[in-house]
Amino acid sequence: MTDLSANHSVAVTDRAILAGRAYNTDHDLAARQSLYQWQTPRYDLPGLVAEQLHQTRGAVADVGCGNGKFIKRLQEERRDLRLLGLDVSLGILAGVPGPVTVADAARLPLRSASVDAALALHMLYHVEDIPGAISELDRVVNEHGIVIASTNSDRDKAQLDHLWEQAAGEVLGVEQGPSRISLSARFSLEKAPFLLGEAFAKVETIKLPGTITVRDPEPVIAHMASYRAWAGQHDVPFEETIERARGILTAHIDKHGAFEITCLGGLLVCSR
Numbered sequence: 001m002t003d004l005s006a007n008h009s010v011a012v013t014d015r016a017i018l019a020g021r022a023y024n025t026d027h028d029l030a031a032r033q034s035l036y037q038w039q040t041p042r043y044d045l046p047g048l049v050a051e052q053l054h055q056t057r058g059a060v061a062d063v064g065c066g067n068g069k070f071i072k073r074l075q076e077e078r079r080d081l082r083l084l085g086l087d088v089s090l091g092i093l094a095g096v097p098g099p100v101t102v103a104d105a106a107r108l109p110l111r112s113a114s115v116d117a118a119l120a121l122h123m124l125y126h127v128e129d130i131p132g133a134i135s136e137l138d139r140v141v142n143e144h145g146i147v148i149a150s151t152n153s154d155r156d157k158a159q160l161d162h163l164w165e166q167a168a169g170e171v172l173g174v175e176q177g178p179s180r181i182s183l184s185a186r187f188s189l190e191k192a193p194f195l196l197g198e199a200f201a202k203v204e205t206i207k208l209p210g211t212i213t214v215r216d217p218e219p220v221i222a223h224m225a226s227y228r229a230w231a232g233q234h235d236v237p238f239e240e241t242i243e244r245a246r247g248i249l250t251a252h253i254d255k256h257g258a259f260e261i262t263c264l265g266g267l268l269v270c271s272r
Contacts, residue, residue: 009186011181011230011232011233012125012126012181012183012186012230013126013127013128013186015088015104017229017230018088018089018126018229019088019089019090019091021228021229022229022230023066023087023088023089023091023092024089024091024092025091025092025094026066026067026092026095027226028225028226028227028228028229029066029067029092029226030067031222031223031225031226032223032226033069034219034222034223035212035219035220035222035223036212036263038212038213038214038219039210039211039212039263040210040211040212040213041210042210043208043210045070045121045150045208045267046069046070046072046073046074047073048206048208048267049070049073049074049119049121049148049267050073050074050077050078052146052148052267052269053074053078053081053117053146053148056081056116056117056145056146057080057081057116058081058082058115058116059081059082059083059084059114059115059116059117060074060081060082060083060084060115060116060117060118060119061084061086061108061110061115061117061118061119061140062083062084062085062086062118062119062121063086063103063105063108063118063119063120063123063137064086064087064088064105064120064121064122064123064124064126065085065086065087065093065096065100065119066087066092066121066122066123067092067095067096068085068093068095068096068097068100070119070121071083071085071096071097072096072097075097083099084099084100084101084115085097085098085099085100085101086100086101086102086103086105086108086109087100087102087103088102088103088104088105088126089102090102105120105123105124105127105133105136105137106127106128106129106132106133106136107136108136108137108139108140110140111140112139112140113139113140113141113142113143114140114142115140115141115142115145116141116142116144116145117141117145117146117147117148118137118140118141118145118146118147118148119147119148119149120133120137120147120148120149120150121148121149121150122150122151122152122184124149124151124187124192124195125151125183125184125185125186125187125188126183130186130187130195131195131198131199134195134196134198134199135199137199138199138200143272144272145271146269146270146271147196147200147269147270147271148267148268148269148270149192149196149267149268149270150265150266150267150268151184151187151188151189151192151265151266151268152184152188152189152263152264152265152266153188153189153190153264153265153266154185154188154189154190155262155264156184156189156262156263156264156265157212157261157262157263158262159259159260159261159262160180160220160223160224160261161179161180163220163224163245163248163249164177164179164180164224164241164245165177165178165179165180166245166248167241167242167244167245167248168180168234168236168241168244170244170248171236171237171240171241171244172236177236177241178234178235178236180224180227180234181227181230181233181234183227189205189207189264189265189266192205192268193205193268196268196270199270200270200271200272201271201272202270202271202272203268203269203270204268204269204270205266205267205268206266206267206268206269207264207265207266208263208264208265208266208267209262209263209264210262210263210264211260211261211262211263212260212261212263213258213259213260213261214253214258214259214261215253215257215258215259216253217246217249217250217253217259220245220249220259220261221242221245221246221249224242224245225242
């Protein structure tokens, strides 16, 4: 690991950044979520999670629940479940239907074997001690329960990485600028089965490939700008690079009619 990647790793797990800037509201998270409305095929991720919980009865803990996207859906479809949302950020919990609590995934305020399922959706890469957090999920879920995690592939949205490097290079006056920060790299779809397999006997990976096609640069720019909490980790003037990316993207769409982004994320369903 280079010093640069080590610094990025620290930033991605820094609780002050997570609770104070990245997720103090759901503005930036919602910007990242909204890009998927232009994806083909269009996956109903909350619906897929609900489907995996079809045999679950009782209590479900959504660890790192963010803006409550999954809790809201489960409340609609599964009124029989007792749902609890947990997140490190008090601010982002403001719009999540209760009960909710501020909690760290490394030290869950739950009794052992007290829930029938736990969700860890696009959040384990933010935990400093990933194996420790997985052990906590293992601890709080009962013998017949399941854990559902999700993340993105190391190859996800490579076109956005290239766009950032081109824009950053032009801002700095070099051929290729530094890489943009990757949130999911520490717990990518490639790494996750091994990490989860240390605690769970069965880990099923459900891959969700797709292509995002946009004909307006703004959804992509909003997604890229949503990383502003980590602006200091990009080693390039952040806002200036965003504006340069907008110009490059606008020119590409004017010439080709659209900009395409290949995506690969997935769910991991874990049981004993």
